[in-house]
Amino acid sequence: MERTLAIIKPDAVAARSTGSILQRAEAAGFSIVAMRLVWLSKTDAEGFYAVHRERPFFSDLTTFMSSGPSVVLALAAPDAIKRWRALMGATDPAQAEEGCLRREFGRSIENNATHGSDGSETAAFELNYFFRGLELG
Numbered sequence: 001m002e003r004t005l006a007i008i009k010p011d012a013v014a015a016r017s018t019g020s021i022l023q024r025a026e027a028a029g030f031s032i033v034a035m036r037l038v039w040l041s042k043t044d045a046e047g048f049y050a051v052h053r054e055r056p057f058f059s060d061l062t063t064f065m066s067s068g069p070s071v072v073l074a075l076a077a078p079d080a081i082k083r084w085r086a087l088m089g090a091t092d093p094a095q096a097e098e099g100c101l102r103r104e105f106g107r108s109i110e111n112n113a114t115h116g117s118d119g120s121e122t123a124a125f126e127l128n129y130f131f132r133g134l135e136l137g
Contacts (some may be wrong), residue, residue, distance in 0.1 A: 002080040005126035008113035010068035017105045034074040034131050042066045046047050072130045084116040
């Protein structure tokens, strides 16, 4: 079993899509190992997305991620990272395939409903960022 971090972003929480996204994750075979509702401060969002600090979208991204509550999840499944990214779809919802979460729940490339770790090292950092000190079974 592999673990990955998933985030239901502020736009999807505000649109009341959390339950539908959770249902889709479970239907796709993911186990929810841990879950928290968080409202990131700007500083917390900057720490989480520090890898993107030099990118032109960093300020907008961290402002958005601190604009309202998000649901952070530790998901487990065989090949979880790759499978969650496939279920999310392309970063731009307009380019995501039919049936993908971002296609169904995202509104724009900036407000795309979900986040997922992009590799095992990233997953380890991201899971620790939100679930530090917790046993993730």
